[in-house]
Amino acid sequence: MKERASKLDAYAQRLDELLRPASEGGQGLTLAQAQEQLRLDGCAVSTSRLSDWWAAREAARLQDRLLGQIASGARQCQEVEKELGKVGAPELDTLIKLHRVLILKLSTEGQADTELLELVNRMMKPVVAFARLKQLDAQLALDRDKFKRETCELFLKWSEDNRAKEIAASSGSNSDKIAKLGELMFGEDWQ
Numbered sequence: 781m782k783e784r785a786s787k788l789d790a791y792a793q794r795l796d797e798l799l800r801p802a803s804e805g806g807q808g809l810t811l812a813q814a815q816e817q818l819r820l821d822g823c824a825v826s827t828s829r830l831s832d833w834w835a836a837r838e839a840a841r842l843q844d845r846l847l848g849q850i851a852s853g854a855r856q857c858q859e860v861e862k863e864l865g866k867v868g869a870p871e872l873d874t875l876i877k878l879h880r881v882l883i884l885k886l887s888t889e890g891q892a893d894t895e896l897l898e899l900v901n902r903m904m905k906p907v908v909a910f911a912r913l914k915q916l917d918a919q920l921a922l923d924r925d926k927f928k929r930e931t932c933e934l935f936l937k938w939s940e941d942n943r944a945k946e947i948a949a950s951s952g953s954n955s956d957k958i959a960k961l962g963e964l965m966f967g968e969d970w971q
Contacts, residue, residue: 788833791823799834876910883907
């Protein structure tokens, strides 16, 4: 639904100049000061009407900016997908690095926007989870190497023991042989 036109629409550029903060190239006037300037320009309007009009204009500007960012993000995604089509899908490490870049970008843009900062915090959770998984993966590799080394050492011990040779050569299932070898090495309560 489109809102009906306002007489303030004709003064939109002037109001941008009056109400925008100095950091954005405006004068940073209050609504009351802008109302007085409009009166001098020949437009009488209440402060509440001016406030409503300005809030709607700012909301529309924010929406336009958001839609622009979405469109820009979509173009960037298309470019990334096009490049990925040439070289193949990235490894998980690459995706996490890209995620980190996006988080840093949002962090710098989020200096004044608490919602953006909250988004950055939520986005950081998978990065931390991934880092934790990488740590666990590295620990698992160390544990696997230790297990292999210890298994080889035990095998060397067993290979020197004639009883181990007799168990290995005996008839029976592999699980029975493993159980007997375990008892030989660790005693009856090795399980």
